[in-house]
Amino acid sequence: MIKNTKVLALKYRPQTFDDLIGQEVVVETILNSIKADKIPNAYLFTGIRGVGKTTIARIIAKSLNCVNGIENKCKDKCINCDSITNSNHIDVLEIDAASKTSVDDVRELLELSRYAPTSAKYKIFIIDEVHMLSKQAFNALLKTLEEPPEYLKFIFATTEIKKIPITVVSRCQRFDLSRIKSSELFEFIKNIKNKENGNATDEALKLIVKISEGSVRDALSLLDRALVSLDHNKELDLNAAQKIFGYFDKSQLINLFDLILRGDEEDVVSVYRKIYDQGVEPKVFLNDFLELIYYFKNINSLTSEGTNFLLNDEDFSKIKEISKKIDNETLILFWQFGIRSLEELEIVSNQHLAIEMFLIRLIHLSSFKPKNKNELEGGRVHISDEKNKNLEKNFDTNLDVINQIKNVSQKKKKNPEPKNEIKLFDKVPINSFNDLINICSIKKEMKLKYELEKNVNLVSFETQRIEISFNEDLDKDFVKDLSTKLFEWTNQRWIISFSKTKGAISIKEKEKNFNFDNIKKVKDSDLFKTILSKIPDAELNDVKTKKDNDD
Numbered sequence: 001m002i003k004n005t006k007v008l009a010l011k012y013r014p015q016t017f018d019d020l021i022g023q024e025v026v027v028e029t030i031l032n033s034i035k036a037d038k039i040p041n042a043y044l045f046t047g048i049r050g051v052g053k054t055t056i057a058r059i060i061a062k063s064l065n066c067v068n069g070i071e072n073k074c075k076d077k078c079i080n081c082d083s084i085t086n087s088n089h090i091d092v093l094e095i096d097a098a099s100k101t102s103v104d105d106v107r108e109l110l111e112l113s114r115y116a117p118t119s120a121k122y123k124i125f126i127i128d129e130v131h132m133l134s135k136q137a138f139n140a141l142l143k144t145l146e147e148p149p150e151y152l153k154f155i156f157a158t159t160e161i162k163k164i165p166i167t168v169v170s171r172c173q174r175f176d177l178s179r180i181k182s183s184e185l186f187e188f189i190k191n192i193k194n195k196e197n198g199n200a201t202d203e204a205l206k207l208i209v210k211i212s213e214g215s216v217r218d219a220l221s222l223l224d225r226a227l228v229s230l231d232h233n234k235e236l237d238l239n240a241a242q243k244i245f246g247y248f249d250k251s252q253l254i255n256l257f258d259l260i261l262r263g264d265e266e267d268v269v270s271v272y273r274k275i276y277d278q279g280v281e282p283k284v285f286l287n288d289f290l291e292l293i294y295y296f297k298n299i300n301s302l303t304s305e306g307t308n309f310l311l312n313d314e315d316f317s318k319i320k321e322i323s324k325k326i327d328n329e330t331l332i333l334f335w336q337f338g339i340r341s342l343e344e345l346e347i348v349s350n351q352h353l354a355i356e357m358f359l360i361r362l363i364h365l366s367s368f369k370p371k372n373k374n375e376l377e378g379g380r381v382h383i384s385d386e387k388n389k390n391l392e393k394n395f396d397t398n399l400d401v402i403n404q405i406k407n408v409s410q411k412k413k414k415n416p417e418p419k420n421e422i423k424l425f426d427k428v429p430i431n432s433f434n435d436l437i438n439i440c441s442i443k444k445e446m447k448l449k450y451e452l453e454k455n456v457n458l459v460s461f462e463t464q465r466i467e468i469s470f471n472e473d474l475d476k477d478f479v480k481d482l483s484t485k486l487f488e489w490t491n492q493r494w495i496i497s498f499s500k501t502k503g504a505i506s507i508k509e510k511e512k513n514f515n516f517d518n519i520k521k522v523k524d525s526d527l528f529k530t531i532l533s534k535i536p537d538a539e540l541n542d543v544k545t546k547k548d549n550d551d
């Protein structure tokens with residue numbers, strides 16, 4: 001199929017400005033400035049991997065040094081263009097800053113810059129991954145960068161512009177290369193597939209475009225991999241491509257999401273099993289599902305471009321359509337359950353079944369609307385949707401999730417038209433020490449939660465004022481961190497004071513005592529004595545109480 005052994009990304013590397021795709025504005029600006037003889041001392045290109053930073057750098061080097069003129073239309077390759085293409089032009093040096101980061105490396109380079117070019121008009125230094133240079137190395141560069149000899153030009157490329165000192169950036173002409181548009185990238189690789197006599201469906205190519213997230217190089221190496229791994233005369237279709245890349249199409253997930261909202265349990269399970277049969281790992285599935293929840297939540301503030309090509313136009317409008325049917329509270333709940341299920345995956349032996357249960361839980365959750373406070377505080381969720389009335393069951397949910405529904409719905413009543421849903425989620429009232437611990441887990445402040453549970457003894461708690469005592473393990477930044485977070489979460493200043501009073505025993509301590517008491521109780525029970533008489537080796541390590549009995 002592929003006759004040439006050269007990898008596609010190298011074989012089809014653009015050699016002239018005309019070959020480049022997706023960077024028209026940048027190219028035009030560069031060409032105009034060269035034509036007007038306003039060539040900057042240094043160019044700086046930033047952008048994600050594989051959008052053409054070093055490719056453009058080389059094309060500029062050719063434009064500046066081409067024997068046939070500046071527009072780099074060098075059809076009959078001149079000697080300069082030819083050797084720049086092959087990276088062996090004596091006056092064009094390519095340096096990878098990842099391996100030459102030190103100040104000595106830069107000094108060596110500057111030493112070379114003192115000699116005028118030998119065979120071309122300009123001496124050009126192309127420095128790739130320039131952000132890797134050390135601080136001293138950048139400093140050494142500065143002076144030359146500001147007043148270089150007439151013949152010297154720098155071209156920098158980086159994926160991480162923020163790591164470059166502002167003093168350097170300000171001395172360069174900066175170009176931000178954008179990701180390549182899906183449609184453009186698709187046409188591009190389809191064209192190459194045809195040139196290579198490859199056999200692949202449009203759907204398979206679209207998947208490649210999606211995975212490569214706007215990077216030409218990624219798209220080409222994926223195409224390479226796909227075509228090489230197929231037998232002769234076999235067509236690369238969507239299914240085969242999904243298998244090769246371990247990727248599954250988001251539209252299947254969107255479909256699944258819709259079925260969940262419709263409450264169609266049987267279909268949900270069967271669609272999931274199909275996805276599973278494609279070899280999708282439960283963890284990958286769940287992560288993608290979480291990502292999708294994010295899109296449902298935020299679709300109105302996103303553009304198709306903004307989703308980094310992970311969603312095609314069709315997916316995008318479908319999500320937008322379905323999102324009208326679902327409110328934010330439910331999405332936030334879905335998210336919470338998703339995160340929790342992700343943790344649960346680690347402890348179950350059959351992850352596949354855990355995912356099925358997760359999806360079934362979502363079906364029931366999506367039809368749940370809190371009716372009154374008592375219902376919530378009972379620790380149970382009733383399914384109240386018409387369609388599911390016959391399914392009415394008690395549903396075990398975790399308390400912090402329930403608290404969250406409560407808080408979110410209370411807040412909503414006060415504020416019927418929230419401008420910003422994220423704010424709505426953010427303002428959670430903290431009325432007790434337990435609320436505080438709950439919000440730490442919701443906000444994923446695990447360090448704070450740990451300190452609160454383990455090393456803090458509560459003396460008194462009122463809004464904006466917490467009095468505690470603590471043990472010697474308490475982190476020294478604890479008070480500072482907690483105050484900052486409390487202000488962030490409640491928009492109020494909280495006073496946290498230390499007390500000499502011993503305070504309540506810590507939560508961890510309490511749990512330990514509780515378990516200890518329970519174990520003792522059970523050990524004294526007749527049931528356990530009976531067990532011991534049958535199995536003399538039996539040991540009792542832990543006692544679990546059912547949640548329902550807690551009330």
Ligand SMILES: [Zn+2]
Nearest residue numbers: 066074078081
């Ligand atoms: Zn040339």
